[in-house]
Amino acid sequence: MRSDGDVRRGAPLTLLVDGQAVAAFEGETIATAMLARDLLAFRLDRGGRPRGLFCNMGVCGECLVTVAHGSASPRRLRACLTPAADGMIVTTRPDERR
Amino acid sequence: MNDDARPDYDLAVVGAGPAGQAACLALPDGPRIVVIDEQLRPGGQILRQPPRAFSVRGWLEGAEYRRLKARLAAFESLESVEWLGGCSVLGAREAGEGWRLALSDGGGVREVTARRILIATGCYDMAVPLPGWTLPGAMSAGGVQAFVKSQMLAPGHRIAFAGSHPLQLLAADQLRKAGGTVAAVAFSQPFRRFVLKALGRPWTALTNLPRLMSVLLMGWRLRAAGVPIHFGRAPTAVEGRDRVQGLRLEDGAVVACDAAAFCFGFLPQSDLPRAMGLAVRPARPGGWKACHDAWMRASRPGAYVAGETTGVKGADAAAAEGALAGLAVAVDMGVLPLREAVRRAAPVRRARARALRFAALLEAVADPGPLPDRDLPADTIVCRCEDVTMGDLRAALAIGADAGGVKLATRCGMGVCQGRNCEHGLLALLGGVSTEPHGFTPRFPARPIRIGDLLAED
Amino acid sequence: MDGVDVLVIGAGLVGCAAACRLAQAGARVEILEAARPNAGASGANAGSLHFQLERRFLENGEALADQAASILGLNLLAIEEWRGLADELGPDIRVHMRGGLMVAETADEVAILERKVAREVQGGLASRMIDGDAARALAPGLSETVVAASHLEAEGHADPKALTLAFAAAAAARGVRLRQRCRVVAARPVRSGYRLTVETPDGPEDLTAPKILIAAGAWSARIGELFNLHLPLYPVALLMSATERTAPLLDPLIQHVGQRLSMKQAQAGNVLIGGGWPSRMRLDAAGRFDLDRPAEMLASSLRGNLAVAARVFPRVAELNLIRSWTGITAITADQLPLVGAIPQAPGVYVAAGGSAFTLGPTFARLLARRILDEPEERLEIFSPARFGHLNSFMGAADA
Structure with missing residues (x-):
C-alpha cells in the first residue's frame, strides 16, 4: 500500500523473494518491497509458523532474511534496515526446521 | 591501530536523533566527531527520513516537527562531523585512552576508536505478549509509523491500533493522512483516567495545553474520518490463520483488520550501556535507563549518555540532554571553560526540566499497568525468538528461578x-527488580553479525 | 537441620547429580546453593561430550599426557553412563552421541593425533584414525585443510542446562531439598560431623551433617578455606559463542588437536563454538578474582576462536553470531579433576576441577558410593590425597 501523491520514489528495480519477482523502487527497504507486495512472512518459527516483521527499526530480529546480491556470498540481514537492490535474491524460509 | 595510538576521533556519537544532533551542535568547532546510526540518514525515529532516492513534498508538516527539522538541518550542515549511516554498533570497549567500537554496515565490520563516546540510542516500542501477536501483520506502532514516515508505505490495508499510549493517535493520524485505513484505535484505559491523570498534574497540563489539545484534535480528526476510537477496551488477542485477520478487544468484539499495531510505551535502548558496564537503573514501564550526572557523564570515564537511553522522555528533553552532553565533552576536552558551559547550560536545563514535567505527565497517562497479563493462555508466546510460552515461564517461575535461571531453563532471551x-515481561512476572544484575547479562554482539565479517575486519 | 546425612554445597551438575545418586541409595540429602542451579559453569558450558583425550592434556609434554591418559578408564565408564541417562532422565537433556572428530591440519598434528589414539586404544577406547576424506564424509563441509582426524563414535553433545535441572528434579523426587540463595559462610567440626552456617534471605542459620560434599565449581577453593583446607583449584574464565539457529549442518562434535576448538550444532539448531579460549576475570573490591561477576570477553579470543572454527568448517563464516559469553570454571595444578575424600578433614568430600560436564554424572555416581562407604577404587586417580602435602599444616580443628 504505497501512498501516492506527494512522493516521487527512486528508479524501479526488481528483486527475487523466494523465487518470486517483486517490483520495488530505489530507496525502499527489503521489508517495504515485501509488504507492498503483501508478502508478510519473513521467517518460520520453531513450530513452523510464519512470522512477520515486528519493530521495523532493527531491534527485534524478526525480519532476518537471507540476502544474496552480486558475487557476494549470502548474508543474513535485517530486511527493515537493508535497502532493496536490483537483482537481489531474498530467501525468507531457508533454514529453520526445528 | 593499537590501543596506545591516538584515537581516530575525539568523540563518537552513537545515535543521530535529537540528542545526538544537539550534542554535536553544542560542541565548538575543532573536535573530530563521528556520528553512527543504524539508519542511512540522520533524524532518529522521530524524524525517520525518507531515503535520498525519494522526494517527498510536505514531509512531516506541523508545528511539532518544525523545531526538530530545523535542528536536523543544522546538524546535517555541520562540516566537523563524519557521518557513518547504516552502521550498527556491535560493541564498545575501553581501549587505551578511550573507546574502541566495532561497527557493521551489513557488508563488513570495522573498528573505530574515540577518546570519548556518547550513547544516544533512543528507545524502542515495548513488546507486550498477547495470544496471536506473533502472526504476520502484528507489529509495533512505532514500526508502522516508521513505514509511513520514511517509506511512504501503509503496512496493511486496514490497520487496527491498540494499547495505552496516546502516541498511537498520532501514528494512526499519520497513517490516515498517508492514505492508509485505520480500522480502529483502542485504548486499554477508560477516558476518565486520562482526565484524572492530567488533573493530577494541573500545572503541567495547563502549560502544555496546546500539546494536549493537538492530541484531542487528532482523535477528533480520526473520528470525523469514521475511525472508531475505543476507551477502556484492552486488546486481548490477535485473530487469524497465518496472518492477522482481526483484533479482539476486552469485551469480545473483533475489529476486522489485516494488520495490528501495538502501542504500550517505550523502553530505553540499553544494550550498549549495559555491555559497556555503565550503571543503569530500572525504567518505567520497563527496561533499563543509563545513569548519569548533571552533565550526562555516565559511570565510566569518557562515556556519556543522553536522550531516551537515559529514560523515555520525548524529543525536547532528549535534545536538551544531548546539548548538555556536548557541553560536558567540550569542558572535559578543555576546549570550553566551565564557566561558559555553565552559562550556556542554564537555559538548556530549564528546557529539560519543562520537558521532563510533560514526560512525567505522559508517562502517568500512558501507564499500561502490570504487563504481561499473568493469566495469559499457556500457549501464548512471550519470547518471540525462541518460541518460549507463558506456560514455559510459569513452570520455571514455579521452581523459584530468577531471570537468569528462567533463561537457562526455558531459552527465554537466548535468541537473536x-x-x-x-x-x-519476564522481570515483571518475577515481581519487579531493583538492580541490574537481576536481569539478563548483556552479551556481545549487540546486533547479529556474520562471523565471516568479524574475521575479515581489518 | 536434624536428620540430614549429607549436605551438598553447590547446585551445579555435580552437586545435583550426586544428591540424586545419594538419595537413590537411601541417604537424606540437602543441597545448599548460594545463587541458583546452573549459576556457574554448569549453566555456561557448551555441552560437549568428549571422551577422547582432551587437547589440553597433550600440549604440555609427554609426561603429563601419560598421566592424563589415566583418565581414560573414567571416560569408558562415562560413555556407558551417558548412554543410560537419556532413558533415565528423559528427552529434555538432548543427548546426541553420534560421533566426534578431533581434526589435524599438519603433519605434526597428525603425529600427535596418532600417539593420542595409540594411548587411547591401549586404554580401551574405541577411537580410530581416519583420513581427511573419511572425516569429510562424516562431517560434510569440513575443510579440505583437514588431513586426518581421530574419530570416536560415542562422542557428541547434550544440553547442560537441562541436565542439571533434570538431576535436580530427580533428586527432589527422592526427597532432596534444594535451598537456593543459601550461601555457606562458616564451617566447623562438631561431634556429629560439621556445622555449617548459611546466610539466607531470612537470615543466618546453622545446619549440621556428618558428611559434606563440596561441589561448588570455581567457588570450591573458597569453600575449602571455610574448612581450613587448601583445595588447589584455580578459576579460569572461558569463552563460548552461539550462532543463529540454522538447518542441520553439522552432525558430529568437532575438536582440533592443535588448536583450541570445540564446535557442534545443538539440538535447537545453533552452532556452539568454544574450545578453551581465555577471558579476563574481574577483580572484587578486595583485589581477588571475582567469581560472582561475569568475566570480560577478550576480543582477541573471540577472533581467534571464530577463525579456527571458520577455517575448519568454512560454512560457519556465513552464519550470524548472536551471542558470545564467558563462564568461570576451575582447573587443578595437574589438570586432573579433584574428586574424593579429603584426608585431613574426615567426612568432607570434594568434586570439582574441570571435565565436569562429560564426567560429572560419573563422578556423582562413584562419589556417592564413596560417601556411603561402599568400596570404590575407580576415583583413586582423582583423589585429593595427591595434594595432601598442601594440607599437612591444615585441616580440621578440634571438634
Whole structure:
C-alpha cells in the first residue's frame, strides 16, 4: 500500500523473494518491497509458523532474511534496515526446521 | 591501530536523533566527531527520513516537527562531523585512552576508536505478549509509523491500533493522512483516567495545553474520518490463520483488520550501556535507563549518555540532554571553560526540566499497568525468538528461578534479540527488580553479525 | 537441620547429580546453593561430550599426557553412563552421541593425533584414525585443510542446562531439598560431623551433617578455606559463542588437536563454538578474582576462536553470531579433576576441577558410593590425597 501523491520514489528495480519477482523502487527497504507486495512472512518459527516483521527499526530480529546480491556470498540481514537492490535474491524460509 | 595510538576521533556519537544532533551542535568547532546510526540518514525515529532516492513534498508538516527539522538541518550542515549511516554498533570497549567500537554496515565490520563516546540510542516500542501477536501483520506502532514516515508505505490495508499510549493517535493520524485505513484505535484505559491523570498534574497540563489539545484534535480528526476510537477496551488477542485477520478487544468484539499495531510505551535502548558496564537503573514501564550526572557523564570515564537511553522522555528533553552532553565533552576536552558551559547550560536545563514535567505527565497517562497479563493462555508466546510460552515461564517461575535461571531453563532471551522483547515481561512476572544484575547479562554482539565479517575486519 | 546425612554445597551438575545418586541409595540429602542451579559453569558450558583425550592434556609434554591418559578408564565408564541417562532422565537433556572428530591440519598434528589414539586404544577406547576424506564424509563441509582426524563414535553433545535441572528434579523426587540463595559462610567440626552456617534471605542459620560434599565449581577453593583446607583449584574464565539457529549442518562434535576448538550444532539448531579460549576475570573490591561477576570477553579470543572454527568448517563464516559469553570454571595444578575424600578433614568430600560436564554424572555416581562407604577404587586417580602435602599444616580443628 504505497501512498501516492506527494512522493516521487527512486528508479524501479526488481528483486527475487523466494523465487518470486517483486517490483520495488530505489530507496525502499527489503521489508517495504515485501509488504507492498503483501508478502508478510519473513521467517518460520520453531513450530513452523510464519512470522512477520515486528519493530521495523532493527531491534527485534524478526525480519532476518537471507540476502544474496552480486558475487557476494549470502548474508543474513535485517530486511527493515537493508535497502532493496536490483537483482537481489531474498530467501525468507531457508533454514529453520526445528 | 593499537590501543596506545591516538584515537581516530575525539568523540563518537552513537545515535543521530535529537540528542545526538544537539550534542554535536553544542560542541565548538575543532573536535573530530563521528556520528553512527543504524539508519542511512540522520533524524532518529522521530524524524525517520525518507531515503535520498525519494522526494517527498510536505514531509512531516506541523508545528511539532518544525523545531526538530530545523535542528536536523543544522546538524546535517555541520562540516566537523563524519557521518557513518547504516552502521550498527556491535560493541564498545575501553581501549587505551578511550573507546574502541566495532561497527557493521551489513557488508563488513570495522573498528573505530574515540577518546570519548556518547550513547544516544533512543528507545524502542515495548513488546507486550498477547495470544496471536506473533502472526504476520502484528507489529509495533512505532514500526508502522516508521513505514509511513520514511517509506511512504501503509503496512496493511486496514490497520487496527491498540494499547495505552496516546502516541498511537498520532501514528494512526499519520497513517490516515498517508492514505492508509485505520480500522480502529483502542485504548486499554477508560477516558476518565486520562482526565484524572492530567488533573493530577494541573500545572503541567495547563502549560502544555496546546500539546494536549493537538492530541484531542487528532482523535477528533480520526473520528470525523469514521475511525472508531475505543476507551477502556484492552486488546486481548490477535485473530487469524497465518496472518492477522482481526483484533479482539476486552469485551469480545473483533475489529476486522489485516494488520495490528501495538502501542504500550517505550523502553530505553540499553544494550550498549549495559555491555559497556555503565550503571543503569530500572525504567518505567520497563527496561533499563543509563545513569548519569548533571552533565550526562555516565559511570565510566569518557562515556556519556543522553536522550531516551537515559529514560523515555520525548524529543525536547532528549535534545536538551544531548546539548548538555556536548557541553560536558567540550569542558572535559578543555576546549570550553566551565564557566561558559555553565552559562550556556542554564537555559538548556530549564528546557529539560519543562520537558521532563510533560514526560512525567505522559508517562502517568500512558501507564499500561502490570504487563504481561499473568493469566495469559499457556500457549501464548512471550519470547518471540525462541518460541518460549507463558506456560514455559510459569513452570520455571514455579521452581523459584530468577531471570537468569528462567533463561537457562526455558531459552527465554537466548535468541537473536537478546531479550529486548522479553526481558521486561519476564522481570515483571518475577515481581519487579531493583538492580541490574537481576536481569539478563548483556552479551556481545549487540546486533547479529556474520562471523565471516568479524574475521575479515581489518 | 536434624536428620540430614549429607549436605551438598553447590547446585551445579555435580552437586545435583550426586544428591540424586545419594538419595537413590537411601541417604537424606540437602543441597545448599548460594545463587541458583546452573549459576556457574554448569549453566555456561557448551555441552560437549568428549571422551577422547582432551587437547589440553597433550600440549604440555609427554609426561603429563601419560598421566592424563589415566583418565581414560573414567571416560569408558562415562560413555556407558551417558548412554543410560537419556532413558533415565528423559528427552529434555538432548543427548546426541553420534560421533566426534578431533581434526589435524599438519603433519605434526597428525603425529600427535596418532600417539593420542595409540594411548587411547591401549586404554580401551574405541577411537580410530581416519583420513581427511573419511572425516569429510562424516562431517560434510569440513575443510579440505583437514588431513586426518581421530574419530570416536560415542562422542557428541547434550544440553547442560537441562541436565542439571533434570538431576535436580530427580533428586527432589527422592526427597532432596534444594535451598537456593543459601550461601555457606562458616564451617566447623562438631561431634556429629560439621556445622555449617548459611546466610539466607531470612537470615543466618546453622545446619549440621556428618558428611559434606563440596561441589561448588570455581567457588570450591573458597569453600575449602571455610574448612581450613587448601583445595588447589584455580578459576579460569572461558569463552563460548552461539550462532543463529540454522538447518542441520553439522552432525558430529568437532575438536582440533592443535588448536583450541570445540564446535557442534545443538539440538535447537545453533552452532556452539568454544574450545578453551581465555577471558579476563574481574577483580572484587578486595583485589581477588571475582567469581560472582561475569568475566570480560577478550576480543582477541573471540577472533581467534571464530577463525579456527571458520577455517575448519568454512560454512560457519556465513552464519550470524548472536551471542558470545564467558563462564568461570576451575582447573587443578595437574589438570586432573579433584574428586574424593579429603584426608585431613574426615567426612568432607570434594568434586570439582574441570571435565565436569562429560564426567560429572560419573563422578556423582562413584562419589556417592564413596560417601556411603561402599568400596570404590575407580576415583583413586582423582583423589585429593595427591595434594595432601598442601594440607599437612591444615585441616580440621578440634571438634
